[in-house]
Amino acid sequence: MNPFASTSTLPFELPPFALIAEEHYRPAFLDGMAEQLAEIAAICASTDAPTFDNTMVPLERSGQLLTRVAEVFFNRSSSDSDDFTNALAEELAPLLAAHADAIRLDPALFRRIAALHERRGLLDLESEARYLVERYFTEFTLAGAGLADDDKARLRDYNKRLSTVTTRFEKNLLADTNDLALVLDDASELDGLTPGQTSAAAEAATERGLDGRYVITLVLPTSHPYLAQLTNRGVRERLLAASRARGIRGGQFDNRDLVLEIARLRAERARLLGFDSHAAGVTADQTAKTPQAVADMLGRLAPAAARNARAEQADLQAQIDAEGGGFELAAWDWAFYTEKVRRARYNVDTAAMRPYFEFERVLQDGVFYAANLLYGVTFTERTDLVAWHPGARVFEVAEADGSPVGLYIIDVYTRDSKRGGAWMNALGSQSTLLGTPRIVCNNLNVPRPAAGEPTLLSFDEVVTLFHEFGHALHGLFARVTFPKFAGTNVYRDFVEFPSQVNEMWMLWPEVLANYARHHATGDPMPQDLVDRIQASSTFNEGFSTSEYLAAALLDQAWHRIGADDVVTDVAAFEASALAAAGLDNPVVPTRYASTYFAHTFAGGYDAGYYSYIWSEVLDADTGEWFAENGGLTRANGDRFRSRLLGVGGSTEPLAAYRDFRGRDASMQPLLDRRGLN
Numbered sequence: 001m002n003p004f005a006s007t008s009t010l011p012f013e014l015p016p017f018a019l020i021a022e023e024h025y026r027p028a029f030l031d032g033m034a035e036q037l038a039e040i041a042a043i044c045a046s047t048d049a050p051t052f053d054n055t056m057v058p059l060e061r062s063g064q065l066l067t068r069v070a071e072v073f074f075n076r077s078s079s080d081s082d083d084f085t086n087a088l089a090e091e092l093a094p095l096l097a098a099h100a101d102a103i104r105l106d107p108a109l110f111r112r113i114a115a116l117h118e119r120r121g122l123l124d125l126e127s128e129a130r131y132l133v134e135r136y137f138t139e140f141t142l143a144g145a146g147l148a149d150d151d152k153a154r155l156r157d158y159n160k161r162l163s164t165v166t167t168r169f170e171k172n173l174l175a176d177t178n179d180l181a182l183v184l185d186d187a188s189e190l191d192g193l194t195p196g197q198t199s200a201a202a203e204a205a206t207e208r209g210l211d212g213r214y215v216i217t218l219v220l221p222t223s224h225p226y227l228a229q230l231t232n233r234g235v236r237e238r239l240l241a242a243s244r245a246r247g248i249r250g251g252q253f254d255n256r257d258l259v260l261e262i263a264r265l266r267a268e269r270a271r272l273l274g275f276d277s278h279a280a281g282v283t284a285d286q287t288a289k290t291p292q293a294v295a296d297m298l299g300r301l302a303p304a305a306a307r308n309a310r311a312e313q314a315d316l317q318a319q320i321d322a323e324g325g326g327f328e329l330a331a332w333d334w335a336f337y338t339e340k341v342r343r344a345r346y347n348v349d350t351a352a353m354r355p356y357f358e359f360e361r362v363l364q365d366g367v368f369y370a371a372n373l374l375y376g377v378t379f380t381e382r383t384d385l386v387a388w389h390p391g392a393r394v395f396e397v398a399e400a401d402g403s404p405v406g407l408y409i410i411d412v413y414t415r416d417s418k419r420g421g422a423w424m425n426a427l428g429s430q431s432t433l434l435g436t437p438r439i440v441c442n443n444l445n446v447p448r449p450a451a452g453e454p455t456l457l458s459f460d461e462v463v464t465l466f467h468e469f470g471h472a473l474h475g476l477f478a479r480v481t482f483p484k485f486a487g488t489n490v491y492r493d494f495v496e497f498p499s500q501v502n503e504m505w506m507l508w509p510e511v512l513a514n515y516a517r518h519h520a521t522g523d524p525m526p527q528d529l530v531d532r533i534q535a536s537s538t539f540n541e542g543f544s545t546s547e548y549l550a551a552a553l554l555d556q557a558w559h560r561i562g563a564d565d566v567v568t569d570v571a572a573f574e575a576s577a578l579a580a581a582g583l584d585n586p587v588v589p590t591r592y593a594s595t596y597f598a599h600t601f602a603g604g605y606d607a608g609y610y611s612y613i614w615s616e617v618l619d620a621d622t623g624e625w626f627a628e629n630g631g632l633t634r635a636n637g638d639r640f641r642s643r644l645l646g647v648g649g650s651t652e653p654l655a656a657y658r659d660f661r662g663r664d665a666s667m668q669p670l671l672d673r674r675g676l677n
């Protein structure tokens with residue numbers, strides 16, 4: 001009996017991980033696709049005129065077996081991959097792409113949706129149902145449903161090929177990231193790291209059969225957090241070089257040809273769909289609407305960010321000179337000297353904060369605590385429930401009155417089988433139509449401490465945890481009728497907004513006081529340290545805004561090329577795109593270079609990496625709203641929950657924002673926050 005064949009009988013329909021074996025996935029995918037196509041065929045076989053109930057409702061009900069297996073499999077292939085998941089993911093990618101096309105390009109189905117869309121004003125539908133018709137019509141149209149048959153065939157080929165090459169890109173990236181981990185022979189080379197970090201590096205070496213040596217594993221972005229700590233300049237240089245070498249050093253994991261092919265295929269596909277570029281096709285169905293709107297915004301921010309970064313660079317050089325360093329600041333020195341200047345100017349030592357950020361306290365007394373104050377929800381660990389890996393912990397979430405909300409699963413530690421970065425995904429999405437419970441997951445990449453040591457987070461890791469938990473709340477608080485709209489199923493350039501808002505509570509006095517306690521002594525973080533952190537909040541924003549904007553512009557540049565443009569050299573293309581934006585300062589490298597830019601080339605954020613700063617406008621404006629209205633209160637939380645989190649994708653997001661805020665968002669709070677005035 002295949003465990004995917006029926007709905008799980010575990011609490012909250014948690015997938016029965018203990019029963020799922022490798023041989024269950026492939027048949028469940030194949031049966032799931034076949035089942036959904038049969039369901040679609042049944043809709044189209046009807047001789048009755050299309051109605052909402054005989055077309056949209058069964059469409060939304062279709063594919064439940066496929067959803068069950070896909071949620072579990074893609075969670076595993078991201079979080080705990082191995083040769084089996086890699087091979088199956090590569091095999092499935094073109095099949096799933098073809099499956100999606102079989103639905104979106106089905107002429108009979110599109111005729112029914114188009115007929116409903118045409119008469120939508122006369123159908124007496126609730127607003128969410130009417131919006132469902134509009135969304136399906138728009139998405140099918142943009143996906144090519146209206147094309148002639150021979151163009152549809154070409155479109156299918158593009159989609160299939162793209163799914164294969166983007167999957168290969170991601171596989172190469174993980175392999176090269178593991179392969180390029182920095183191996184050090186001598187403990188003295190790790191000078192500056194904490195004893196816990198050093199023993200973790202020793203254990204990582206042992207795991208790789210390199211007893212007696214030290215391994216520093218790479219993180220997804222260009223900059224590694226240890227660059228702020230390592231005192232040996234040569235080691236810093238090697239660590240940054242290893243990070244930047246990913247996918248661009250020749251050999252079997254080189255991603256350059258894939259980058260060129262992906263960009264070209266996306267441009268050609270966009271032309272087929274009637275757009276000038278992939279970016280035009282993508283933004284047409286986002287709140288941004290056009291690549292020009294994105295370019296205008298990024299272009300407005302870039303000069304100020306680059307100027308601020310140059311001022312910061314001069315400060316760092318002055319610090320080097322004052323020490324008699326006798327060298328010019330290089331990219332691998334930036335974080336290290338930034339820490340020195342931060343200490344000198346604000347007396348803030350970010351390494352000294354770690355003892356106050358013990359993981360369990362941050363999670364329970366910080367993240368959960370803030371959610372409890374804002375929304376009344378509580379979290380109880382369910383050690384009786386198992387997830388996909390022994391490191392993944394399951395919590396039951398309940399409303400203030402005790403009624404169930406869903407499950408929250410968190411998998412904290414990094415491992416070679418986990419892809420880089422941090423993310424939220426779902427193993428079950430709310431909808432009243434299907435009655436499915438909510439199961440949301442957060443994956444982080446916190447290095448595992450040496451045995452017996454506490455997990456002490458960096459400042460940035462705490463930000464990340466609050467951020468990812470904001471996505472989790474978006475999923476947990478979904479309150480929609482149709483599965484299509486649940487939780488985070490919103491426009492990509494809107495989806496980061498709730499998660500960014502949740503970051504606000506990390507330093508909120510009431511929350512910080514509750515969780516930031518010294519792991520050994522229990523003493524609260526000293527108030528003057530808190531004040532100094534706040535005072536230094538725009539410090540180094542020139543750098544972080546510039547490295548982000550560089551990546552966002554690069555993503556746009558790759559996806560604004562036309563189908564006839566010929567690009568043959570990845571590095572040269574990058575260099576000219578960054579120079580054109582004035583973001584080519586060699587000491588401020590882009591957050592991701594093309595060959596390890598998974599957001600854009602493995603997909604998900606292609607032509608959409610701008611989304612983070614785009615939604616930060618709403619985030620900063622929301623921060624101001626909370627501050628103006630009494631801050632962290634149940635009343636404020638409930639308003640945010642009911643008007644923005646709960647509605648998911650079931651309404652036009654900027655209209656939902658107006659409903660919450662009473663007006664459109666202003667850009668000024670973002671400019672203030674990032675020091676870009």
Ligand SMILES: [Zn+2]
Pocket residue numbers: 467468471496499
């Ligand atoms: Zn996010």
